[in-house]
Amino acid sequence: MSLAKIIPPKPIKLYCCIICPWAARTWIALTQANVEFEYIEIDLKNKPDWFLKEVNPGGKVPTLKYGDEYLIESAITTEFVADLVPEAKLLPKDPFKLAQSRLLSDRFSEFLFPVYRKSIYGGDVSALNDIFDAIDKFVPYLVNAKPFFDGSEVPTLAELLVAPFVSRIYLVLESDIGSKDVLTKLSTDPKYAYFHTWATNLIASPGVAGTFDKAVNLAHLAERITSLKAN
Structure with missing residues (x-):
């Protein structure tokens, strides 16, 4: 029996790419923490215009949308998940x-x-x-x-x-x-x-x-x- 998803304070969208190891960092963290989020696949060889215009002009993944705000850079977005969901125990307390x-x-x-x-x-x-x-x-x-x-x-x-x-x-x-x-x-x-x-x-x-x-x-x-x- 799977555990109920953790609902974050604000909705999360993850703009990611299945073959990108850097983007995988945040995807892994969200999945490990059992957080509810929306996954959006981005083809890095053919980036959608809407992604470049509306989400991330730099075209980088992962891009994480939290509510109406955006975060970029994999180490930062992944640490954000760890901080957001302390019950996942991704960060040592000491x-x-x-x-x-x-x-x-x-x-x-x-x-x-x-x-x-x-x-x-x-x-x-x-x-x-x-x-x-x-x-x-x-x-x-x-x-x-x-x-x-x-x-x-x-x-x-x-x-x-x-x-x-x-x-x-x-x-x-x-x-x-x-x-x-x-x-x-x-x-x-x-x-x-x-x-x-x-x-x-x-x-x-x-x-x-x-x-x-x-x-x-x-x-x-x-x-x-x-x-x-x-x-």
Whole structure:
């Protein structure tokens, strides 16, 4: 039996794109928090005139409309959701733990995001072999992930910010365009068990699982990587 949706103080509309990992951050947070909102898909290759004229002249997603006001930039819109719905427990209550969680997100950007950028966004799939060194540097900041940061039963805001990139890395590794050897090492080497367990738990969490269309995203990523290789 599903829980009743949380009704926000003002109506929420999320202008998003199913293949955009940045936009996915706020979509994941809204879904994880079980908030009622309206999802509006934006084709980034053919942005509607009404979106550019009436919503966001910059054409960026995510754009979040709260009542009659608009917010942009994925980190900001996602944190707004976490602040708006404290009962979702996306933010650690302890100020020190909150700071630590933000460091987690920062260190993911420093160590693991470059692997994503080069291998998937840049089309050099062989760069996924660099993930092990990146994980070694990142794991010290993944404090007590049982199953999530600091023993939280639900992913924290920092984890939701990195989730779209984790899910896409694993999606490529599981596919024919990725390296099965990398995935095998991640899933069988005891050295990486802590990270792998956390990553798979994150991908299986309601916010991620409820928003991540694997077939659509795999088709998009395969096309992108193939195109980049051809060039």
